[in-house]
Amino acid sequence: AQSVTQLGSHVSVSEGALVLLRCNYSSSVPPYLFWYVQYPNQGLQLLLKYTSAATLVKGINGFEAEFKKSETSFHLTKPSAHMSDAAEYFCAVSDQSNTGKLIFGQGTTLQVKP
Amino acid sequence: DAGVTQSPTHLIKTRGQQVTLRCSPKSGHDTVSWYQQALGQGPQFIFQYYEEEERQRGNFPDRFSGHQFPNYSSELNVNALLLGDSALYLCASSLKGVSLGEQFFGPGTRLTVL
Numbered sequence: 001a002q003s004v005t006q007l008g009s010h011v012s013v014s015e016g017a018l019v020l021l022r023c024n025y026s027s028s029v030p031p032y033l034f035w036y037v038q039y040p041n042q043g044l045q046l047l048l049k050y051t052s053a054a055t056l057v058k059g060i061n062g063f064e065a066e067f068k069k070s071e072t073s074f075h076l077t078k079p080s081a082h083m084s085d086a087a088e089y090f091c092a093v094s095d096q097s098n099t100g101k102l103i104f105g106q107g108t109t110l111q112v113k114p
Numbered sequence: 115d116a117g118v119t120q121s122p123t124h125l126i127k128t129r130g131q132q133v134t135l136r137c138s139p140k141s142g143h144d145t146v147s148w149y150q151q152a153l154g155q156g157p158q159f160i161f162q163y164y165e166e167e168e169r170q171r172g173n174f175p176d177r178f179s180g181h182q183f184p185n186y187s188s189e190l191n192v193n194a195l196l197l198g199d200s201a202l203y204l205c206a207s208s209l210k211g212v213s214l215g216e217q218f219f220g221p222g223t224r225l226t227v228l
Contacts, residue, residue: 004156032215043118043204044157044219051215090156094215100145100208101170102217104156 002027002093006105014113019063019078021108023091026072031093033074034102035065038088047089050074061085086112116141118220120205126226127195135190135223139207145169146188147217148180149204157204163188164210192225200227 007022025031032051036044048059055067065076074091088109092102119138127133139146145164149157159172163182177193186207192199202224206217 034216036219041224043221044206046216046218049216092156100147100162100210100215100217101159101172102147102149102157102206102215103159104149107154107156 002031002103004091004093004103004105006089006091006108008108009106010109010111012111012113013081015083016080019076019081019085019110021076021089021091021110023065023074023076023105024072025074025091025093027093033065033067034092034094035059035063035074035076036090036092036104038090038107040087044090047076081110081112083112083114086110118205118207118218120203120220120223122223123221124224124226126228128228129195129197131195131227132191132193133195133225135192135203135205135225136187137190137205137207137220138187139205140218143207143209143218144186145208145210146182146186147206147208148188148190149206150174151202151204151222153201160190195227197227200225 003026005024034049035047048057050067058064063078091105121136147162148160151157161171166182179191182188202222204222205220208217
């Protein structure tokens with residue numbers, strides 16, 4: 001069985017500060033890992049994905065994440081937060097059988113203060 | 115290139131009623147998955163349709179049913195609505211064998227059960 005744990009339901013940073021959103025996964029098979037962003041009253045937009053190529057994955061809007069198998073982690077970072085980054089962020093895992101079923105974490109709300 | 119579209123945007127029903135939600139996948143995609151996102155939670159997988167058949171199912175009662183049409187569009191039906199069915203229902207599409215687990219999400223249908 002697969003699962004995702006996002007540490008911290010709310011994260012608050014100042015504009016220009018480092019953003020770090022934590023995600024740990026559990027999977028008995030090699031996983032695919034994803035970060036999605038959800039703005040208020042909208043669907044989910046893919047930020048980036050890990051599919052067993054490079055362990056450091058770069059995504060849209062300046063975000064990146066590093067897959068660390070030894071730590072079963074896939075934390076999301078951005079060097080400098082922008083006000084427009086305020087949103088809900090979800091980490092998700094899928095198995096490499098490509099069934100397409102995504103298991104999501106509970107989400108982390110990112111607040112960016114001016 | 116149209117993305118994933120869903121209708122209606124919002125829906126209000128009363129307990130015991132039945133509801134049908136609709137989804138058109140992204141152009142070129144053949145697989146549709148449905149997720150339920152309760153307020154403050156991550157999306158939960160309901161089921162997935164491919165080649166007009168339900169291929170996978172999450173932990174949802176059989177009040178939740180679906181259908182996929184030859185043009186790959188899909189419907190989600192919920193019978194005997196409960197208050198707890200109030201949620202954002204997300205449709206996601208992908209291309210079997212190619213998407214490497216990545217799914218493209220629609221904007222969702224907000225269902226309120228009174």
